[in-house]
Amino acid sequence: MISGYILTLDLGSSSIRTAVVSQDWRIVGEAQRPYRKYRSMGNAERFSPADLQIRMFDCLAAAVQCSKVSSNAISLIAITAQRGGAAFFDAHGSTLYVGPNTDSRAVFEGAAIDDLMAAEIYATTGHLPSMFLTPAKLHWWRNHYPRRARQIATVTSLGSWAAHQLSGAFGETPSTVIEAGLADVTTGQLAETLLTKLGVSLRELPKVVSEGAVIGTLSQEAADATGLRFEIPVALAGPDAQVSALGAGSVSPGDNAVIAGWSAPVQRVTTTPIFDSSKRTWVGRHALSDRWVAEANPGDTGRTLETVLRMLGPRMSLQRFDRLAATAPERDLPIIAAWGPRALDMSSPGMSLGGLITPSPITYQGIDAGAVARATLENITFAIRECLALLDQVGGANHEPLTLAGGMANSPLFASMLSASVGRPVRHQSARSTAIGAALISSLSNNDLRIAADQITQQVPSLYPSPLDVRSATERYERWLHVRRKLDQLAEEI
Numbered sequence: 001m002i003s004g005y006i007l008t009l010d011l012g013s014s015s016i017r018t019a020v021v022s023q024d025w026r027i028v029g030e031a032q033r034p035y036r037k038y039r040s041m042g043n044a045e046r047f048s049p050a051d052l053q054i055r056m057f058d059c060l061a062a063a064v065q066c067s068k069v070s071s072n073a074i075s076l077i078a079i080t081a082q083r084g085g086a087a088f089f090d091a092h093g094s095t096l097y098v099g100p101n102t103d104s105r106a107v108f109e110g111a112a113i114d115d116l117m118a119a120e121i122y123a124t125t126g127h128l129p130s131m132f133l134t135p136a137k138l139h140w141w142r143n144h145y146p147r148r149a150r151q152i153a154t155v156t157s158l159g160s161w162a163a164h165q166l167s168g169a170f171g172e173t174p175s176t177v178i179e180a181g182l183a184d185v186t187t188g189q190l191a192e193t194l195l196t197k198l199g200v201s202l203r204e205l206p207k208v209v210s211e212g213a214v215i216g217t218l219s220q221e222a223a224d225a226t227g228l229r230f231e232i233p234v235a236l237a238g239p240d241a242q243v244s245a246l247g248a249g250s251v252s253p254g255d256n257a258v259i260a261g262w263s264a265p266v267q268r269v270t271t272t273p274i275f276d277s278s279k280r281t282w283v284g285r286h287a288l289s290d291r292w293v294a295e296a297n298p299g300d301t302g303r304t305l306e307t308v309l310r311m312l313g314p315r316m317s318l319q320r321f322d323r324l325a326a327t328a329p330e331r332d333l334p335i336i337a338a339w340g341p342r343a344l345d346m347s348s349p350g351m352s353l354g355g356l357i358t359p360s361p362i363t364y365q366g367i368d369a370g371a372v373a374r375a376t377l378e379n380i381t382f383a384i385r386e387c388l389a390l391l392d393q394v395g396g397a398n399h400e401p402l403t404l405a406g407g408m409a410n411s412p413l414f415a416s417m418l419s420a421s422v423g424r425p426v427r428h429q430s431a432r433s434t435a436i437g438a439a440l441i442s443s444l445s446n447n448d449l450r451i452a453a454d455q456i457t458q459q460v461p462s463l464y465p466s467p468l469d470v471r472s473a474t475e476r477y478e479r480w481l482h483v484r485r486k487l488d489q490l491a492e493e494i
Helices: 049-067 107-125 134-144 158-167 174-179 192-198 220-226 240-247 301-311 318-326 369-395 412-422 433-441 446-459 467-493
Strands: 005-011 015-021 027-034 037-040 044-047 074-081 086-089 095-099 154-157 214-217 233-239 256-259 266-270 282-285 292-296 336-338 355-357 402-405 426-428
Touching (some): 027 049, 044 049, 049 095, 049 220, 074 240, 086 158, 154 158, 158 220, 240 266, 301 369, 318 369, 336 369
Parallel strands (some): 005 074
Antiparallel strands (some): 015 027, 256 266
């Protein structure tokens, strides 16, 4: 158990977030900073290393200032980050490239890899398609910038890049290297045979440490930039989805959690790796060493919501969106939203058609902003239900409650609609579960983690849907599935 406060750093998909967490797992101060991304060559996205470091340091300092806690009381910095982000360093430790998980420049390189090795990659790492994984990104750099690619000496995740900026040390956790497509999901060790075939040298990869392990201490440069104490231990908590799920109390076999943020991964805790014969779902490592997760993903839920918010007005906040959606009828909604979120087939996520299905002519019944808002939330809840159904197909039926975490946990209406859509109790967890999870993982043993997670679960309120709400939501869900199938057929035709 760590004495003092834990400062957490979360390089999430949508922004940088930091929090000061007390010994009784309360957040006493927090801060958030936006990213600045640079786009080029179609789907390529990257960060400026210097700009990202400044924003990260500023966000750390702001959380401590907000907490009113003395910087001398910070005992540990715990780092988590978005899955799929990557960074390359040269032999001197300088950043050659650092990019977010939305950097999809390696589409063609990933497709070429999967044409030859998809079965072996999935059986080893539990992940597809390769366009999301680090080896394909390395291939892209070798194909397009061979001279620069020859300078690459170290390959890391985004979280490990952040740890290096703070401490000068490198390291990775088993769950993180698995999410990057670099390790065996069953053992948690680097996948030497597979990586040799993919042209990735083990010399390029940092040492793999246990989840929550300290890999270094805060450097003098980082201490000066943040106002923190020199040589504070720096720990790696793992990828944000697993960290958030644990912070929401998801540790026991069969537990279900949805981390509804930029995306909304639906994870189920298992005692063994559960592979899908059709490769539609992911297999990952849990923060606990004897646990795994089966995952289905509905894609860009947060991005879809943000797009609709912008459509409804420049000042539209999530709170105003909630109030607007609450004005629409609960059961006789005149429209169906099929904007995009759905249970993805991760072996071939592809593109389809989506949109808003309305009565025609619109003048017959009329469409207002409240109906659009409610249908958008409904679309996301239906996609999550579809993900749960997919996990049932892969690993067997499961009727356990669903824990809701992530940014959309800030919406009481969404939580209520989700409970009706999935037809089971929803534990309405805090949207700050990632910070809590990072603090827990980096300061407690496996057994103590289980105890803390159980306590978190007992403290979380559960929402129970009425039979009438479940029946109504199920009827609309079946209609939504029918519309999706028709849109898929139309996409093939045109």
